[in-house]
Structure formats: structure tokens, C-alpha cells
């Protein structure tokens with residue numbers, strides 16, 4: 001019997017998008033997420049924003065490579081809270 005991807009809600013799609021970027025998603029779950037991204041413009045936008053944040057983080061890590069990090073390089077607790085709220 002043919003197994004079809006389940007329909008995700010947007011919250012589950014956001015979680016899967018994060019897990020995919022961490023390399024924690026199975027092939028089947030990636031296919032399920034891809035189906036959701038085809039039909040949901042909001043999640044496509046979110047997925048692109050996650051990609052931009054990943055790229056920015058990699059570039060920042062590259063720029064900081066070889067330099068000594070300090071307390072000033074870390075995000076403040078308020079900034080972390082705002083970022084988490086934006087991601088949710």
C-alpha cells in the first residue's frame with residue numbers, strides 16, 4: 001500500500017525545518033516537510049528566513065574564527081528571548 005506524507009500543521013513544519021537544518025530529519029520527514037512547504041507560503045517564507053539566519057551565523061562564525069571571543073560577543077538574555085519569540 002502506498003504511504004502518503006501526513007499533512008503537517010505550521011507549528012510542526014517549523015519544528016521540522018529546524019530539525020532538518022540540524023541534520024536530524026529522516027528522508028520521509030523531509031518529504032513530508034517539502035509537501036507542506038509547497039502548499040504553505042508562510043512556512044516557505046519562514047524556511048527561507050531560517051536559511052538566511054543559518055548563513056549569517058556561519059559567516060559570523062567564519063569572521064570570528066581565530067579571534068578571541070569575549071562576553072561582548074554573546075547575545076544578551078533579552079536578545080535571546082526576542083529571537084526565540086520571533087522564531088516561534
Ligand SMILES: [Zn+2]
Pocket residue numbers: 009010011013036040042043
Ligand atoms: Zn505552514
